Amino acid sequence: MKSSSPDSAPLARRTNGSASRAKVSKNIDNEMEKSTNGDYAPAGVSIRNGPVTDEMDIDLPALNGKRKARVSTGKPVNYNDAASSSEEDNKPLAKRQRTSVSKAKKDESDSDDAPIARRKSGGKLPPSIDGSDFEQEEKKLAKEKIHIEKKAEKEAKSIRAKESKGKKPVIKESDSEDEPISKSRAKKANGAKKEESDDDVPLTQKIAAKKANGKAPVKTPAKTPVKKPAKGKAAKKEESEEAEAEEDEEYRWWDAPNKDDDSIKWETLEHNGVVFPPDYEPLPKNVKLVYNGTPVSLHVEAEEVAGFFGAMLNSTLNVENPTFQKNFFNDFTEILGKNGGAKDKDGNKVAIKEFSKLDFTRIFEYYQGKSEERKARSSAEKKADKAAKDEFEAPYLYCTWDGRKERVGNFRVEPPSLFRGRGEHPKTGKVKKRVMPEQITINIGPNATVPTPPPGHKWKEIKHDNKATWLAMWQENINGAYKYVMLAANSTVKGQSDFKKFEKARELKKHIDRIRKDYQKELKSELMADRQRATAVYLIDKFALRAGNEKDSENEAETVGCCSLKFEHVTLKPPNTVIFDFLGKDSIRFYDEVTVDPQVFRNLKIFKKSPKTEGDDIFDRLNTGQLNKHLANYMPGLTAKVFRTYNASYTMSTLLQELKATNTSLHEKIKLYNDCNRKVAILCNHKRTVGAGHEAQMGKLTDRIKGLKYQKWRTKQMILDLDPKQKKKKGAEWFELDDDLTQEWIEEHQAFLVEEQRTKITKKFEKDNEKLVAEGEKEMKAKELTERLGVADDLAKKLKKENKTKKVEAEGRTPSVEKLEAAIEKIDQRITTMNLQAEDREGNKEVALGTSKINYIDPRLTVVFAKKFDVPIEKFFSKTLREKFNWAIKSVEDDDWEF
Template sequence: MSSSSSEEVPLAKLVAARSSDGPPAAKKPKVIPANADSDSDSDDVPLAARMAKMPVPASPQAASSTKKSSKLSKKSLKQIHSGTSSGRSEKLKKIKQQKIKKERKANKVAKAGAKPTARKAGSGIKSKIKRNAANGKGKKAVEGNGKKVMWTTLHHHGVLFPPEYTPHGVKMLYDNKAVDLTPAQEEVMTAYAMMRETDYLKKPTFVKNAWNAMKAVLGKNHVIKSLDKCDFTPIWEWHLAEKEKKKQMTKEEKKKVKEDKDAAEAKYKFCQVDDRREQVGNFRVEPPGLFRGRGEHPKMGMWKRRVYPEEVTINIGEDAEVPKCPVPGHRWGRVQHDHTVTWLACWNDPINVRDLKYVFLAANSQFKAESDLAKYEKARKLKDYIEKIRKDYMKGLKSKDKVKRQMACAIYLIDRLALRAGHEKDEDEADTVGCCTLKVDNVEFLDVGDDGKHEVKFDFLGKDSIRYENVAEIHELVYSNMKDFSLKTIDGKRAKRPEDLLFDGMSATDINQLFKCYMPGLSAKVFRTYNASITLAKLLREQTDAQQRYSGKPVEEKKADYDRANKEVAILCNHQRSVPKGHAGSMDKLNEKLKALVEEVKGLKDDFKKAKAGEHKDAKGKFVAAEKVKTKLDRAQERLKKLKLQRAVKEDLKTVALGTSKINYMDPRITIAWCKAFETPIEKIFNKSLLSKFHWAMTCEPTFSF
């Protein structure tokens, strides 16, 4: 499948100054898997008020009408770039109106001597957009996410709630005096005490939010007034004693505890969807605790309150028995029968009450397999359009229109650096940044050196508050344009401040609207999947092409080659991690093994020399043949080679998380085809979880090409 130049809409024509007089689009609640971490700042919100906020998915009867209303109408160029998603459209509207007035005035002056030029019918921008709409381009892709019937019958057992808190009665100290606490107060204080040896207590944000949570549960009249005078040592020592008790349990006792736990969870682990038995993802409701979050999350340390059944919506088949509420004295908040969604239960996130947590089927379910296949096929399809898109944004970098140049720069960064698009945040959300929400102080323009490289340093908090810090070489035009955007606002009236947006004339919504004019369902996030997959395929191909007999290479070396390619993808996608706590200890053990093995090899070399001279004897005094010693030497040298490789790879990958790109971004068929082609056990690359998740890809041919 290839793109047609006559039907594609160039960036230079599509990008126009945005104007808006309509209301901003409603913000959709985020979909958070039930196992995602969260916490709460809504303890004082009445349950009825929280329940009122919960969305009621459309019924199957309303699905047809919803589908009709969701279809995008054929829009003019002006309509495509209208909206208020960026919050900057009023300024742009004034600029556009001034520009139109100037053009009209110029036209009146030149009208007397000007001759009208004939335009070929159907060649205008509006006609192209109409043709795109007719061919399915520019329309929102309709997938199985609440827009079609996904199942006929659905039976499951609901969700499992954590047990109620059991007070331990150990008193903490305040100003060297024992303090009485209620169970609710003790629960919060114990959660904080148990964090004693973690890095969280070194983070000011965590400590500040945790202290606010303590003050909220203690009340104004409590004797505890300052965190500095609190001594949690008694509770910490109780915690260590409890851990030691568990360690001292006999094998039979541990087995009994595990059996009891498995028996309590057994019925929640599976559900019946139509005629098949499917595994449920995470059926557990998270227990209360101090929110940890990822990266430098601004809400870390807040108290994640307990979730009760009245807050939970159950989605189940009409003919199925409604699961019994497992918490005595409580009942489900709502029971519904929506055949257009694939989740089994949902509730408001205790930390971000506007977001929802869902219980979905496991990663190896048929729904997820179909979704994954569609995602990777969409990324493959981008191959047919990518050159056209790149040609258009390179042309847009030279435009006289500043908004067009901003959009061209943003698309370049999304494509070449795999940056996320970035949407605007509300005041109570984490101030994370993406490409379209970069601020002036997130970007530093490095001086052009003698090598002529144009480099920019990016430094910002990305998704999950993970820091993105990278020095990237970019095209000269992108460099000069971005530098220009950092100096003055879009209207040119004032100099930009460090906190101002770099791209202040467009938003991620504009970028995604533009992408849909190239390819149905195309959005900025498809580029990450495409670039991750195409990069992996390219690196593996380069490694294998470099050696004629790659299949004969040891498996450990092929695994190391794959990990190096995986590492480059992870770096591209900013999948970083802090150095694991046990890394230093693990490396010390490896070095000790390595030192011992080096000595063993040295000794065997000496023995081999003696054996060749007929002088080497074993422990019993018998002479040993040189061939026998040589065999031992070869095996020891092979072990030494593997151990050195293991140490090098472990050190090389200590700050990179390989798993995220494997799970979410790299087409698994690339890996499976490579393993088949070069006789590498797939179990060396994919763990059991990934083998189960990507069962649908296992039948791909060794010749598969992304």
């Protein structure tokens, strides 16, 4: 690829007036090479996502002649004094926060003016995994990663060689709708010709193809009007009948012919608009906001906003956050000022000037009571309420798109509330205002009936834009973002979007070797702009970093990506380890320690070279737009985000190809798939912190396994009860108790079994009573429950006797040794299954399998595995995902499909 000239290279986005030089001199390169020589760790691997305790590189500014050590670990935000007294607990919530707010102000590192990376983290760092099996697995995978990259290089060359010989026509998509789409190679993909396009190219173009088995293309069903869904039970019945009758007539868009103009999304569109949240119900007169001990009356608009805060007092993560409090109070007082302020019982105005004097307790208790009332409803009441809601929403569930019935996604307008955001969002706590019909634009077919707005209102605008895929749109007041009502995830449009995303990643296969070769070469480029770009592409390719966009820190969360990394976000540890610590997408903290190519390490050290300091950009001669424009030279439509999809899918494809079909159990096959998925997650850096409930979950699973072992031991004792001679025949050891089953644990488990049976009996009794009431009959009396609970009492006595006599009487109808041995065999199978589940869960505790499987691994690969190993697809995809990836499930007919 051609290098950028120094004149065309962008100048830095300077924070402190510091910018890197346009060129890198040989002297600097030599200096860096000498200073970073050492025993390099394997490059391209994430070592850990836990705290850094080792000494860091000393490339930070010196203070008083001494080097300032960078400490990556930070204390979690503590909004309240942990040692608050009982006296403090009796004060209103807002009063108790005065101390913590002032304390936050004292700490400069927590100041709103300080850089995000210098503030305290929004939570604890993920646990260190030094010396763990997980770290060892990563090192082993480093070699596997090299193997996969070499395979990718050979495959890319092979694809291009075949194309150059004219064996397959070459189709390349256009970078814009105005440019012609040239011919591309027709590679067998699901029996359909593959068509790539930019993400911005319209999504409704159809894929023409023959079936993989040589059948003629499936004919597209004729467009017929779709009836509006019926209501209530009739709707469910009708949908069920239609699903059965029309299963063979579904619209297989992946086999349909191309549209002449794929910028046209639809020809006809009908829908019923949006559902608005219910109107606000004012608080009872005896429920008031209290200010400085005085109950105050508020205008209904201000009262609603006070209720937002009061209703969520139990969400301490939000209401105890000083930023949340500050933003809420600013908006609340502004609304108060517009609506006459607050008044006491005598009608005198009460000036609300301090958040700390507000007491929302009465409001909280009122809403808690309402919540308890809803939970206390009988099953019949809950079903009736749900049926009424479903009947009301039924007309909005579907639209008619080009004569096809398509499910609508988010047709409900969000109710007003307090904005929460994620991570350390600067606007958390602000009031999300109620969306009115006058703010909403409707997009619908020109000949369709326009939905009727609520009485007394009108829509902002009616559009007939058949190049758009949204049905309704409005602008929210927090960030000024536009909200859209779109089709559901399992719709044709969404399916085509997913299809094109993965097809684009497949297209990257034939270019990846050239891209990697070029950026490796440009890592040593004399031009700073080219060197920064090559380093950024390396990090994006190897560690799945997001490209990152420039943010307006005043209006958006201070999140960053690769191109927008700042000095303080990167710490260097010789010889070739880099620590990333910044707020990533959705203000979620990204913390990772990785080993990089030695030249990448040297480059980062150059990019951080003095006079740069905190606040300065590392890639000051690069932005996301320039990076993506460069990538598009290799392949039309290629952007940084395609690398994550490609790397995940290609890695999974390679791993699955190396698997051989086995006759193992279903659970072992599922674990085999999860093992491959875990490797993808590790190699593509799809990590997560260990969940707070992981240890508890593992403890429960361990207890379940021990419970099965106890059940197995009891069953063996029953064999001895029937035939004592079996002890000599099978050996005394066969009948012994497992070592991990202590007497103390057994007694605890027995108590659990008794209580579990009591709970089941009680719930069954309550359910039977509800059924009797619903049928108009009398409830059973408490005496009936007492009699039923006698079964649990008998079990308790029986287990107590067994502990004393050490003998277990045979149970069941006509028990026999053969039946009991068969029961033991089934228990052994269950124990094996649970052990596999425990091993699988423990191995996956630090990797995000869902992130890889749902967003980055081509779903057709999962379908291929399911077919190859004869595993129901339900074991990998939930009902929602099966609907979302219906195109993948239906289009893959054989287990030899390749990414």
